[in-house]
Amino acid sequence: MTIPVIDVSALADGDEAGTRRVAREIGAACRDVGFFYVAGHSVGTALMDEAFAASRAFFAQAEAVKKEALYTAAGNRGYVPMKGEALDPNRPADLKEAFNIGLDLAPDDPELAAGRMFRAANLWPTLPGFRETMLAYFDACHCFGRLLHRAFAIDLGLAPDFFDDKLDRPMAVLRLLHYPPAPARAEEGQLGAGEHTDYGCVTLLATDGVGGLEVRTRAGEWIAAPHVPGAFVCNIGDCLMRWTNDIYVSTPHRVVSPAGRERFSIAFFLDPNPDADIACLPGCATPARPARYAPVKGDQFLLSRLSPTYEKSGLGTAAKVPAEAS
Numbered sequence: 001m002t003i004p005v006i007d008v009s010a011l012a013d014g015d016e017a018g019t020r021r022v023a024r025e026i027g028a029a030c031r032d033v034g035f036f037y038v039a040g041h042s043v044g045t046a047l048m049d050e051a052f053a054a055s056r057a058f059f060a061q062a063e064a065v066k067k068e069a070l071y072t073a074a075g076n077r078g079y080v081p082m083k084g085e086a087l088d089p090n091r092p093a094d095l096k097e098a099f100n101i102g103l104d105l106a107p108d109d110p111e112l113a114a115g116r117m118f119r120a121a122n123l124w125p126t127l128p129g130f131r132e133t134m135l136a137y138f139d140a141c142h143c144f145g146r147l148l149h150r151a152f153a154i155d156l157g158l159a160p161d162f163f164d165d166k167l168d169r170p171m172a173v174l175r176l177l178h179y180p181p182a183p184a185r186a187e188e189g190q191l192g193a194g195e196h197t198d199y200g201c202v203t204l205l206a207t208d209g210v211g212g213l214e215v216r217t218r219a220g221e222w223i224a225a226p227h228v229p230g231a232f233v234c235n236i237g238d239c240l241m242r243w244t245n246d247i248y249v250s251t252p253h254r255v256v257s258p259a260g261r262e263r264f265s266i267a268f269f270l271d272p273n274p275d276a277d278i279a280c281l282p283g284c285a286t287p288a289r290p291a292r293y294a295p296v297k298g299d300q301f302l303l304s305r306l307s308p309t310y311e312k313s314g315l316g317t318a319a320k321v322p323a324e325a326s
Contacts, residue, residue, distance in 0.1 A: 009040030027155030034251030075120020088194025141268035182257035193255035200271035274299035
């Protein structure tokens with residue numbers, strides 16, 4: 001099995017026939033392996049290069065400097081140190097470090113002022129141009145991610161704008177990732193990123209050409225997801241799988257630490273708005289295949305998936321969702 005490469009340029013061009021073709025191709029991938037590459041997207045190559053350069057500059061700093069922006073669980077933002085999380089809780093901590101950036105909110109934003117979970121101020125290192133580059137990249141990925149959801153909606157028989165008001169203030173995270181070369185003596189079973197599924201709707205992953213990402217097929221075999229220049233590696237997350245009543249597949253994947261080379265990647269995880277209703281979508285249940293999950297709010301679902309990742313790390317977990325925010 002191979003991961004399909006889909007040219008999505010018709011989505012932005014407004015070509016109706018082309019958009020429906022893209023929606024069919026994406027839908028087929030979402031039902032099968034749950035992964036696909038997108039070429040012809042709207043995130044510029046120059047901006048992607050700038051984001052990778054800024055990421056390398058951040059991770060090259062001293063550990064003490066990076067920890068000035070240490071991860072906060074309630075906001076899901078900041079620096080996660082090496083071995084700071086275990087994506088597979090049954091294995092040793094991951095051999096990677098990360099930096100999370102969320103939706104950038106104004107200081108007087110009502111949800112920020114109320115202390116709502118997953119609404120927090122971003123933590124910024126003192127690197128010239130870092131904040132500006134990352135916010136530009138975040139916005140470009142957010143825009144494209146919403147466009148991609150129009151293809152999902154068309155494939156699922158919904159109005160093209162169905163997801164628009166559920167993704168306009170998302171709990172999205174832009175995550176910078178650095179994997180050092182594989183150590184000579186790693187703990188048994190330790191990986192760059194343990195086997196896991198992503199939590200949100202869709203992930204847009206940019207890679208640097210160093211291999212390591214592997215995807216588990218429906219048959220249980222691991223296949224490599226090689227670098228495709230200029231393309232995103234996209235995969236369906238648990239939230240969209242739940243929304244579609246398991247019609248779309250959230251596929252397990254992992255990163256095997258590269259031998260003799262460090263690896264950088266940048267992931268944009270598009271989670272829905274905190275108050276989005278994650279309930280079986282129209283047309284995704286039948287009498288023979290009823291809804292498999294109870295409805296849940298977006299922030300409650302993210303909390304249920306995020307907390308176990310950090311239980312072993314000492315970085316803490318987010319508090320329960322306040323009743324008034326549910």
